[in-house]
Amino acid sequence: MxxxxxxxxxxxxxxxxxxxxxxxxxxxxxxxxxxxxxxxxxxxxxxxxxxxxxxxxxxxxxxxxxxxxxxxxxxxxxxxxxxxxxxxxxxxxxxxxxxxxxxxxxxxxxxxxxxxxxPERTAAPAPPRPSADTVPEPVPAAPAPAGPVFGNLDPSLDHAWHPVALSRELRPGGWLQVRLLGRTWTLRRTADGVEGDPPAFGVRERFGIVWLAPAEPIDVPLDLPEATDRHYVPGWLPPLRSPGPAGPMADNFLDVAHFAHVHGATFGAEDRPEVPVYDVVPEPGGFRSTHEQWCENPTDPEVARGGRPLRQRRRAGYVYRAPFSFRVSLEYLDSGATTTILFLLQPEDADSTRIYTCLFLSAGHGQPLPLPAAVAEEVAFHRRVLEEDLRLMGVIASEGLPLDVREELHVPADRLGVALRRALCDFATARRARTAS
Ligand code: FES
Ligand SMILES: [Fe+2]
CATH class of the missing domain: 2.102.10.10 (Rieske [2Fe-2S] iron-sulphur domain)
Known part of the structure; x- marks a missing residue:
């Protein structure tokens, strides 16, 4: 280290x-x-x-x-x-x-x-006797990565669509100031749509989100089949904010080895921390990966009725698009219910990231749609899960995601995290190549 x-x-x-x-x-x-x-x-x-x-x-x-x-x-x-x-x-x-x-x-x-x-071998065999004015030295900052990190102000981020507000936060005729990449934009809803000031390459709405691209984007937008599938009901979490850059937050969202240690109070199966080997499949603009996990499923109504165990298996299908768009479909194998989580990050400032999360819930084919009370319960549950992650982000206190994979020590469970670092590297490189040509 x-x-x-x-x-x-x-x-x-x-x-x-x-x-x-x-x-x-x-x-x-x-x-x-x-x-x-x-x-x-x-x-x-x-x-x-x-x-x-x-x-x-x-x-x-x-x-x-x-x-x-x-x-x-x-x-x-x-x-x-x-x-x-x-x-x-x-x-x-x-x-x-x-x-x-x-x-x-x-x-x-x-x-x-x-x-x-x-700290190192020293000639003095024992510590000296302290004097009355002995004080410990100030605690230095822990060593930062020696190589480059991908932070919220990386120049490549100008060339992507970013979520900047929920559509419903911008009322007809209204305006809103948002932060993105260390700058302020004013959004106005006009009869023709949403405009940004200062002018940006584009402003548009998609999935109930206002998106802004400061310059010509090179990202590949995330698809979201559940948004138009009548078997799913959406439920938005209130946007939250992380006191750090988007990279480590994205890494956390794709991390499949922390559930037992960070989410033991919500869904993590504390006695099943092992992660079976899984594959990551590259795709244009990102990657996808599917594997099965043990979890606890306290919001399954059959658990309270005694019809199913709290400990369940689920199939998790991750889809990522650079720089900060994701979805994961959690298919509960016992019940057939599926929760797809859409997760979008707005890199506001070097030390601030706004998080948009929407759940798409299905009780399974042949089952009635989840009722509003069930959606509200699931939203509250996932908010608790997200707050567990945000507490962790508060202590990580990093300036970005190290892009040199040798800075950290990756094990097989970290394949998604390694893929994220490579995808962000590719994203930054593609933008530099575009600028140079
Ligand atoms: S065990 Fe993963 S950061 Fe320490
Ligand atoms: Fe987490």
């Missing part, structure tokens, strides 16, 4: 010993970011680098489980020496690759009421 290459010899006081328990504490030593934690109540203090090698998520958001530090996103576990001893998506028989190990500091000592770190 990338860390500061500044030499940091010597002992650094990083925290009062009494303040370090079994919750990871972010600290700094010699300009490097770490977390310190006790892997059991009353045990000696252990130190780890600040970020998980998998998707660079801060380990300060992790927790101690069975004497190991467990990352909060996908549950990778690290022992006191920094060895990665468990990757749940690999299943019980899976072996973590050596690159998953963390490089821990040379030494950690608890002396004179302080926790001391020596």
């Amino acid at each position: 990338a860390v500061s290459h500044r030499r940091s010899t010597g002992w650094y006081p990083v925290a009062r010993a009494a303040e370090v328990g079994t919750t990871p504490v972010p600290v700094g030593a010699g300009g490097r970011a770490y977390v310190v934690v006790r892997l059991r109540p009353g045990a000696e203090v252990t130190a780890f680098p600040a970020r998980c090698p998998h998707r660079l998520v801060p380990l300060a958001a992790g927790s101690v489980v069975d004497g190991r530090l467990q990352c909060g996103y996908h549950g990778w576990r690290f022992d006191a020496e920094g060895r990665c001893v468990g990757i749940p998506s690999l299943g019980d028989a899976g072996t973590p690759p050596p690159r998953a190990d963390l490089s821990v500091p040379w030494a950690v000592e608890e002396r004179h009421g302080w926790v001391w770190l020596a």
Whole structure:
């Protein structure tokens, strides 16, 4: 994992010993970011680098489980020496690759009421006695990816259609100011449609959304068969906002290995974190992928009646179009019901992304359409799911999605995420090629 290459010899006081328990504490030593934690109540203090090698998520958001530090996103576990001893998506028989190990500091000592770190081998055998004015150094920012990241202000994003409002937010004769790619547009609904000011390449409406393309678009629009299929009933979630760029949010939406760890309170099957091998099929402008997942299905009415188990299998069919349009069809194999989730991201500013989510619900062929109360229940449930993801986005605190796949450590469960990084790379490259020609 990338860390500061500044030499940091010597002992650094990083925290009062009494303040370090079994919750990871972010600290700094010699300009490097770490977390310190006790892997059991009353045990000696252990130190780890600040970020998980998998998707660079801060380990300060992790927790101690069975004497190991467990990352909060996908549950990778690290022992006191920094060895990665468990990757749940690999299943019980899976072996973590050596690159998953963390490089821990040379030494950690608890002396004179302080926790001391020596990031590198040091000549002094023990920490010095602290003085009255000893203070820990400020916690540095955790190391960012060394290579390029795809953020919300990437120039290629000018060349795509972006969702900028729900159609119903723009009343006849009304106007609305929206943020996109760090700029402000005023939308006006006129007798002829919707106009944008300053002028854009185009403004249009599709799927109940107002879309704006700042410059000639090169993206391939997402199709949505459910929007015109009479077997489906739509239900919009209120638009929400993520305090970060769209790339990591998109990555999260396509991530199939975090359900057990992030969504245990809603649908994640906590005891079935393994992800079977699946394929990703490239398509113009994006890709698709289908595989089966274990989940909990508390909104299935037959579960409350005892007619079906809470734990169910579902077939998830993902379709992605660059840069930030997706749908996933969740087909519940026991009931035949299907929920398709349309998920669209508006890259507003470097640190702000607006999220549009619409559900299309079908109770299955031969079944009556879902009633309004059932739609409302499903919308409320998916809002809780989305809020679980947004809490995670708040702690990831990244500036964008690393485009060099060597920056992170991908495992087989991450094929969709790798495909996303490649698709965004291709998107940015296609735009540069178009501009150069
Ligand atoms: S387990 Fe840490 S980011 Fe995935
Ligand atoms: Fe999620």
